[in-house]
Amino acid sequence: MNGPHDLGGQMGFGPVAPEKDEPYFHAEWEKRALGVTLTAGAMGAWNIDESRHARESLHPADYYASSYYEIWIKALETLLKRHNFVTANDLAAGDAVDPSAMPKRVLKAENVPAVLAKGGPCDRPVEGSARFAVGQRVRARNFHPTGHTRLPRYARGKEGVIDAVRDGFVFPDSNAPGQGENPQRVYTVVFSGGELWGAGADPTLTVSIDAWESYLEPA
Amino acid sequence: MAARVRALETILTKKGLIDPAAIDVIVDTYETKVGPRNGARVVAKAWSDPQFADWLKRDATAAIASLGYTGRQGEHMQAVFNTDETYNLVVCTLCSCYPWSVLGLPPVWYKAPPYRSRAVIDPRGVLAEFGVTLADDRKVRVWDSTAELRYLVVPQRPTGTDGWSEEKLADLVTRDSMIGTGLAREVA
Numbered sequence: 001m002n003g004p005h006d007l008g009g010q011m012g013f014g015p016v017a018p019e020k021d022e023p024y025f026h027a028e029w030e031k032r033a034l035g036v037t038l039t040a041g042a043m044g045a046w047n048i049d050e051s052r053h054a055r056e057s058l059h060p061a062d063y064y065a066s067s068y069y070e071i072w073i074k075a076l077e078t079l080l081k082r083h084n085f086v087t088a089n090d091l092a093a094g095d096a097v098d099p100s101a102m103p104k105r106v107l108k109a110e111n112v113p114a115v116l117a118k119g120g121p122c123d124r125p126v127e128g129s130a131r132f133a134v135g136q137r138v139r140a141r142n143f144h145p146t147g148h149t150r151l152p153r154y155a156r157g158k159e160g161v162i163d164a165v166r167d168g169f170v171f172p173d174s175n176a177p178g179q180g181e182n183p184q185r186v187y188t189v190v191f192s193g194g195e196l197w198g199a200g201a202d203p204t205l206t207v208s209i210d211a212w213e214s215y216l217e218p219a
Numbered sequence: 220m221a222a223r224v225r226a227l228e229t230i231l232t233k234k235g236l237i238d239p240a241a242i243d244v245i246v247d248t249y250e251t252k253v254g255p256r257n258g259a260r261v262v263a264k265a266w267s268d269p270q271f272a273d274w275l276k277r278d279a280t281a282a283i284a285s286l287g288y289t290g291r292q293g294e295h296m297q298a299v300f301n302t303d304e305t306y307n308l309v310v311c312t313l314c315s316c317y318p319w320s321v322l323g324l325p326p327v328w329y330k331a332p333p334y335r336s337r338a339v340i341d342p343r344g345v346l347a348e349f350g351v352t353l354a355d356d357r358k359v360r361v362w363d364s365t366a367e368l369r370y371l372v373v374p375q376r377p378t379g380t381d382g383w384s385e386e387k388l389a390d391l392v393t394r395d396s397m398i399g400t401g402l403a404r405e406v407a
């Protein structure tokens with residue numbers, strides 16, 4: 001979707017303002033927000049693509065007014081309601097008042113180190129040969145799906161060169177709405193600054209994206 | 220927001236959906252165990268050991284795992300090396316993708332709109348805000364982490380460090396130098 005998250009090339013947000021000796025957390029609640037998000041995700045009711053889509057589906061005014069952990073918590077409430085773990089009544093009461101769906105699993109403290117160390121690899125075998133080869137010119141498709149996609153707007157319709165052919169990976173566009181992993185090969189595609197940003201672009205700049213095969217067509 | 224998060228944790232705990240002690244372990248992991256010191260050791264080894272550097276170039280996931288750094292948001296790694304010709308910068312314009320296994324949790328600015336919007340269109344302007352100025356003819360390569368590959372920048376080794384141990388070299392490797400928004404510390 002053309003949501004508030006798709007930020008590449010947008011203007012008006014001001015300077016980056018890096019913080020000196022930045023702490024990992026700026027408030028106690030941020031620690032709990034990280035942990036609640038990860039432990040709730042570990043129930044296995046949704047995948048990372050669905051959670052990303054929930055975050056980018058926040059109203060743009062809400063998205064831009066929220067810190068990243070705030071975005072996580074707002075999206076988490078949506079996911080928990082969608083999957084019947086939490087109801088509006090629960091949230092209004094700030095307490096467990098309604099029954100919950102059964103989770104596939106509950107992450108126990110003693111299993112956390114192993115689960116974090118294992119991660120969640122999302123490479124998958126794909127059949128057939130790669131459609132594109134290193135050095136080949138390709139064009140990122142110009143499309144505007146209303147659902148989840150990982151092709152940023154600034155690259156759509158733009159011509160680039162295949163820089164690397166990667167493994168097959170779970171396809172976010174179908175995985176987010178629960179329509180299956182449908183793995184595709186991923187390619188690193190490099191674009192010149194001029195192709196992306198036109199006149200006045202930094203002549204020394206190249207930008208690469210990692211694109212699933214169906215995002216690309218021969219140029 | 221503090222009350223809202225506390226309420227959510229209470230609801231989920233009472234329903235038996237989460238274990239609050241698991242949250243403590245997660246927080247402790249990313250506060251005290253998994254952080255940019257991991258990445259600094261990877262870079263220092265690459266500086267010291269050409270065979271390791273070659274392995275890191277070809278198969279970063281395996282090379283990094285050989286040092287014991289694996290797991291969440293580091294499942295599929297790619298190392299990109301700065302050279303005299305090319306300077307690398309990593310961003311995630313769409314969300315906050317970041318190589319947790321080697322750098323830990325991302326800083327606030329990495330996840331916020333100013334960096335995510337400008338890194339791909341005005342990287343030199345962004346770098347100036349970090350105090351980094353590149354030669355006019357240096358190529359700038361920006362890696363937008365739009366899929367599940369996570370990028371680690373290997374900064375250039377500072378001069379005057381011949382014969383240094385990996386431990387000592389690792390002290391020169393800052394978090395920002397592995398994102399591309401900084402350089403390794405110079406030796407006085």
